[in-house]
Amino acid sequence: MGHRIGLQIAAVWVLCCTLQFSGQGQTPRDTGITVIHAGRLFDSERGLFVTNRDIVIKNNRVDAVGEDLAVPTGAREIDLRGLSILPGLIDVHVHLLYLEDVVKGSFSEGVNAVVKEGTPLRALHGAARARTFLSAGITTVRDLGNSGQFGDIALRDAINDGSLDGPRMLVSGPGLSPEGGQFPGLQQKHKAIAEEEYRIVRGPEDAALAVRENVIYGANLIKIYSNNTPNRAYLSLAEMQSIVEEAKMLGVKVAAHATNNAAVWRAAQAGVSSIEHGYQVEDSTLSLMKQRGVVFVPTDVDSATISALMERAPAEEKPPEGWIQQYLNRSRNRLQRALKAGVTIAAGSDMYVKTGRTQGEAAKRVLFAYADAGMPPLQILQAATWNAAELLGAKNRLGVIKAGAFADIIAVDGNPDLDIHAIEKVRFVMKDGTIYVGKK
Numbered sequence: 068m069g070h071r072i073g074l075q076i077a078a079v080w081v082l083c084c085t086l087q088f089s090g091q092g093q094t095p096r097d098t099g100i101t102v103i104h105a106g107r108l109f110d111s112e113r114g115l116f117v118t119n120r121d122i123v124i125k126n127n128r129v130d131a132v133g134e135d136l137a138v139p140t141g142a143r144e145i146d147l148r149g150l151s152i153l154p155g156l157i158d159v160h161v162h163l164l165y166l167e168d169v170v171k172g173s174f175s176e177g178v179n180a181v182v183k184e185g186t187p188l189r190a191l192h193g194a195a196r197a198r199t200f201l202s203a204g205i206t207t208v209r210d211l212g213n214s215g216q217f218g219d220i221a222l223r224d225a226i227n228d229g230s231l232d233g234p235r236m237l238v239s240g241p242g243l244s245p246e247g248g249q250f251p252g253l254q255q256k257h258k259a260i261a262e263e264e265y266r267i268v269r270g271p272e273d274a275a276l277a278v279r280e281n282v283i284y285g286a287n288l289i290k291i292y293s294n295n296t297p298n299r300a301y302l303s304l305a306e307m308q309s310i311v312e313e314a315k316m317l318g319v320k321v322a323a324h325a326t327n328n329a330a331v332w333r334a335a336q337a338g339v340s341s342i343e344h345g346y347q348v349e350d351s352t353l354s355l356m357k358q359r360g361v362v363f364v365p366t367d368v369d370s371a372t373i374s375a376l377m378e379r380a381p382a383e384e385k386p387p388e389g390w391i392q393q394y395l396n397r398s399r400n401r402l403q404r405a406l407k408a409g410v411t412i413a414a415g416s417d418m419y420v421k422t423g424r425t426q427g428e429a430a431k432r433v434l435f436a437y438a439d440a441g442m443p444p445l446q447i448l449q450a451a452t453w454n455a456a457e458l459l460g461a462k463n464r465l466g467v468i469k470a471g472a473f474a475d476i477i478a479v480d481g482n483p484d485l486d487i488h489a490i491e492k493v494r495f496v497m498k499d500g501t502i503y504v505g506k507k
């Protein structure tokens with residue numbers, strides 16, 4: 068998670084296919100050949116829409132994309148000519164096992180998740196939320212901790228084996244954090260609460276060990292906290308370098324929570340793959356990110372959601388007059404500077420608060436936040452498809468509709484290139500060749 072939205076604002080990875088038929092699937096897997104007739108298709112690689120394409124799908128893969136392709140005998144045909152077709156969306160920053168009530172506040176909600184809810188129940192709650200991502204057209208997520216003791220791995224595996232409907236999940240296991248995790252004001256004698264939710268790192272050797280543990284017990288990537296807001300500690304540069312080196316050895320990437328400029332700079336220096344949040348990043352640090360190929364994941368909140376959340380915040384936590392506009396201006400300014408610096412943007416919501424919408428629908432609204440900040444729709448769509456897939460180490464396999472890619476395809480009503488809000492109107496969702504929303 069970030070930290071109180073209200074207050075401040077080549078992975079070694081088996082993509083699919085493990086034990087797919089062992090579970091009692093909620094939705095039976097579709098097999099055989101399907102042809103989708105597309106009127107408008109988003110070419111995520113080039114960042115534009117093309118027209119009149121046929122997509123041939125064999126089992127769970129795209130076999131061919133082209134104009135007026137012959138329909139193979141026995142193929143199921145689906146006419147989506149009236150809609151806009153896109154690759155399944157990707158959200159690279161989620162917490163399916165954590166959802167907090169802003170009225171109760173992040174400290175008590177965080178403690179509650181650890182000491183009362185517990186990992187098994189959190190995983191079951193996550194299962195229900197996972198389905199809402201799929202319905203929203205988000206077919207892949209990168210889950211970055213706050214999952215108790217490896218609850219994220221259980222959820223991923225249950226989706227992969229067909230027991231649950233949900234997006235593809237890449238998961239981090241417990242995030243590697245400096246002392247205290249993200250629990251401000253925890254008494255020292257209760258530090259075990261932080262250790263249940265985070266892997267507290269104490270020195271470079273311990274940092275490498277933590278990477279080994281997470282990978283051995285099933286993580287697809289490593290999440291670190293360069294700084295652990297709302298606490299005020301930092302991982303040392305030596306700890307982060309040790310983490311990156313070990314992760315490289317094991318073939319996994321490192322995502323860094325980093326809010327202020329120093330935290331971003333240090334994580335980028337250490338060689339992480341992505342910076343999450345970066346609320347106060349400065350231009351010189353953006354240049355460093357560009358130079359080192361570090362992807363930026365701006366976990367911003369759209370204007371409608373932030374206003375609704377502030378309405379519900381308790382009186383003592385309500386921001387001063389004009390704060391929302393300041394927040395939006397700061398986000399806009401920072402995103403514009405990142406784009407100008409040429410930093411790659413991948414879409415990530417960090418939507419861990421209750422908004423009245425499903426978690427999946429709420430998460431998708433991060434794309435509206437980017438639009439609020441003046442990012443052009445086609446670039447936003449690329450951030451949620453092509454760029455995100457590249458960050459996941461799944462270039463040409465996810466986030467794109469082309470031969471050889473996994474058949475993750477959605478269709479929306481309207482033209483999202485003209486108005487990004489069209490992506491709210493999801494009419495069709497296929498993941499891994501199976502249709503979950505829309506006509507059979």
Ligand SMILES: [Zn+2]
Nearest residue numbers: 068069211417
């Ligand atoms: Zn987060």
